[in-house]
Amino acid sequence: MRADVFLVEGGHAATRSQAQRLIASGVEWRLTPLSAWNKVVKNGDDIPPMAEVRLLDDAEAKYISRGGLKLEGALKATGLVVKGLRCLDVGQSTGGFTDCLLQHGAAQVIGVDVGHGQLHERLRDDPRVVGVEGLNARAMTAESLKEGCEVALSEEEVQDEEDNETQPVAPYSWMRNGGLVDEEYDDSDDAKEQDVEAFKAERAAKAKARAEGSLPVVRRRKPEREDVNITPVFDVITGDLSFISLTLVLPALVPLLAPQGRLLMLVKPQFELQPGQVGKGGIVRDEALYPVVEKRIRDCCAEVGLDVLSWIDSPIQGGDGNREFFIDARRVA
DSSP states (O other): OBHHHHHHHTTSOSSHHHHHHHHHHOEEEESSTTSOOEEOOSTTOBOOTTOEEEESOOGGGSSSSTHHHHHHHHHHHHTOOOTTOEEEEESOTTOHHHHHHHHTTOSEEEEEESSSSOSOHHHHTOTTEEEEESOOGGGOOHHHHHHHHHHHHEEEEEOOOOOOTTSOOOOOGGGSGGGOOOTTOOOSHHHHHHHHHHHHHHHHHHHHHHHHTOOOEEEEEOGGGTTOOOOSOEEEEEEOOOSSOHHHHHHHHGGGEEEEEEEEEEEOGGGTSOGGGSOGGGOOOOGGGHHHHHHHHHHHHHHHTEEEEEEEEOSSOOTTSOOOEEEEEEEOO
């Protein structure tokens, strides 16, 4: 079996890309306790199904994705403690930041992503996590976030009450006047015939809707998620976004942050600069541009009511080799 596939199926890595980073850090395998260890050199190296493996550096396996390692470093550098707090994770993706927040004691993480089906199943099934899909952070409001949460926490149910085929088509009193018979109840033959025709038409309409799959659909909270709090006010907001400037997103995030709440966002310079300032392959090679990015983000924070506490380097470079940063800010009002 391919080494990267073996690591995923064996539970050593959440994804093949994570498995490949583990292999780059060092992975060995052996068939018996007395056998010599064999080093995995390439992702496609074969590992026997019954082999024992060991990771020479398991840091990459700590979180669902390496994003968790980035946020872990930022939490340590800023001294931000998230234990017991409600957090919003913007750009949730597979859940690296979400995983890190939970492992550091967050009470709840509501995540938002414009994509679908990316959140790792371990996090998707965690009762502390709500994954909202198909929501653009730039256009997000408290109301749209609540609606997205309700969709994530509920399931669709088709309203289809099967007709009792043995029920006679007859004008019983319950068919008219709300089931009540009073002095005004019309028991004439014409009224009975109208009842029968209306009843037939209703059954025919239901049968047609059932055949076309267009029966009414209602959405109800899953029983196990009935008590989940989706109040759109958070103690902490984190985020890892791509292909958009934070200056376009921060105005939508501040209203969701509690007074004195903290915001800790990953800054990717290649998405904050003009195309002409970014080199081939999306790499920012001119270090003189980093202060330009910092000033732009700081100015935006001031405009939207955030007090910048610190600007720090990410402990890990981006996957493309770009230098990245974190901005740590507090809502001032």
